[in-house]
Amino acid sequence: MSDNAGTPSGQPEAGGARGSGRALGPASGSSPTGRGRARRRRRWACGTGLAAAGALVAAGWAVYLKLDGNITPDEAAAAELERFEEDRPTALVKGARNILLIGSDSRAGEENGRYGRDPGTERSDTAILLHLSAGRRSATAVSIPRDLMVEVPDCRRPDGSRSEPAFTSFNSAFEVGGSACSIRTVEKLTGIRVDHHVVVDFAGFKDMVDAVDGVEVCLREPVDDEDADLRLPAGRVTLTGEQALGYVRARKTLGDGSDTGRMERQQRFLGALVTKVRSNGVLLNPVKLYPVLDAATSSLTTDPELASLRGLYELARGLREIPTEDVRFLTVPRESYAEDVNRDQLAQPAAARLFERLRTDAPVAVRTERDGEAAEKESGEPSGDPSPAPTFSGNTAAEGACA
Numbered sequence: 001m002s003d004n005a006g007t008p009s010g011q012p013e014a015g016g017a018r019g020s021g022r023a024l025g026p027a028s029g030s031s032p033t034g035r036g037r038a039r040r041r042r043r044w045a046c047g048t049g050l051a052a053a054g055a056l057v058a059a060g061w062a063v064y065l066k067l068d069g070n071i072t073p074d075e076a077a078a079a080e081l082e083r084f085e086e087d088r089p090t091a092l093v094k095g096a097r098n099i100l101l102i103g104s105d106s107r108a109g110e111e112n113g114r115y116g117r118d119p120g121t122e123r124s125d126t127a128i129l130l131h132l133s134a135g136r137r138s139a140t141a142v143s144i145p146r147d148l149m150v151e152v153p154d155c156r157r158p159d160g161s162r163s164e165p166a167f168t169s170f171n172s173a174f175e176v177g178g179s180a181c182s183i184r185t186v187e188k189l190t191g192i193r194v195d196h197h198v199v200v201d202f203a204g205f206k207d208m209v210d211a212v213d214g215v216e217v218c219l220r221e222p223v224d225d226e227d228a229d230l231r232l233p234a235g236r237v238t239l240t241g242e243q244a245l246g247y248v249r250a251r252k253t254l255g256d257g258s259d260t261g262r263m264e265r266q267q268r269f270l271g272a273l274v275t276k277v278r279s280n281g282v283l284l285n286p287v288k289l290y291p292v293l294d295a296a297t298s299s300l301t302t303d304p305e306l307a308s309l310r311g312l313y314e315l316a317r318g319l320r321e322i323p324t325e326d327v328r329f330l331t332v333p334r335e336s337y338a339e340d341v342n343r344d345q346l347a348q349p350a351a352a353r354l355f356e357r358l359r360t361d362a363p364v365a366v367r368t369e370r371d372g373e374a375a376e377k378e379s380g381e382p383s384g385d386p387s388p389a390p391t392f393s394g395n396t397a398a399e400g401a402c403a
Contacts (some may be wrong), residue, residue: 070297073307077197080156080180088184091193093361095134097315100183100197101141102127102174103205124174124182125249126266129192131358136318138326140364141270142354143263146171148344149337150189155181169343179301189346190355196306196315204299205248206241208273211295212288214238215272217247225250244269259344260331264395267329271397275324323398328366330354330394353390366394 081088103126127144148170155163155177163176173185183194200208209215216238223232230246232239239247248266251259277292297309305311333350337343346352357364 070294070300071307071309071312072301073304074179074197074199074301075304076156077178077180077183078304080177081183084184089187089191089193089359091195092359093134096361097132097195098192098358099130099132099315100127100179100186100194101130102179102182102197102199104174104199104201124171126263127170127174127182127186129186129190129194129358131192131361131364132315132318133361136322138328138363139319139322140328140330140358141267142358143267143329143331144170144186144189145259145263145331145334145344147259147342148332148334148346150185152176152181152185153188155184190358192355192359196303198306199301200299202245204295206245207295207299208292209239209241209244211292212273212276214240215244215269215276217269217272223247223250223254225254263331267331268395268399271324271327271329271395271399274327274397278320278324325396325398327397328364328394329396330364330366330392333392350390350392354392357390365391366396367391 102124105125124146127146129142129144131140131142133139146169149167150170150173152163152166152168152170152173154165155173157163157177163181166172170182170185173181179197179199183197186192187194216236218236219232219234222234223230225231225246228246228250230243230250232243232247237243247254248269249262251262254261254265293309297312300307302311306315333347333354334344335347337345354364356362
């Protein structure tokens, strides 16, 4: 009888079946070992990935906390405004926002101290009321002249005392009572509710310009201004932060030396800065965005609601899609003050019309001097059909500083 007798055809021997693991040891034994190595590699890769992800999250959180901590909340202004809440205007259009932007000429700190020797005094070198329409279809920035004669209410001074109400120049409001006094003055002047405010100083402005690698302007002739420490050739020039500060503050050697020319220059520069940020891929490039955010947040004092990255993001998010031609800049309609030619007063009825349109979130149209309609724009009275909305002298971000 053969050795296979009693074994069904095609079946291995019983011993072989039970010992198949041993009989096939070299081939079969390698499989579990390989699977183990693969599992260990997957676990190692997974662990490494989780560690890397954790490191990125930690780094991102550290960056967020740093930027978030850069912003200074203006708690004193919030408390002062709360005190006078019943006297403040009511917001009329849901979703629209009005932000008072204040450029402070504070000499406090080493950087700001380079521009003067009066560290105890802080004035509003620039004031712009920025209106963001509901739905963020447009943005309108209205410059308020420093020398505009206005009613300044009684305000809380830094030492806790209160000032007396006065009819005086607009920039004295910030000097007397800081941002809260400026806000109450603007609200009394315009009837517009100020929802937020942002204060930026000299150093912050320079850092912002440097963070976007400079901003291009066009000069008809060379500039040599000793007071502004500014020396520039004619033609297209990319300004550094230091040069940009001199450019927007200079009076004697640029334009006609008036505050009017200075404000128009500031408006065009801000338009060029907006365009640079949007066209340079800054908003979508973390490497470029971080220094811009760091520079911006380090120099900002805002109302508590805005004093966080979340608050600023919510504000900026709605601005990204506004076409540059719908970002408009103009100066409040004004004329020489009757009792002092070195001061301004509101030009009526044009100023009242502008404030009403901003208050009700109605469109505001601007035209430049190049349109050859300067007289019409200053008065706010369009020629021809009286039904169109009034048009005001100004420009848009699409024009920039080289328009």
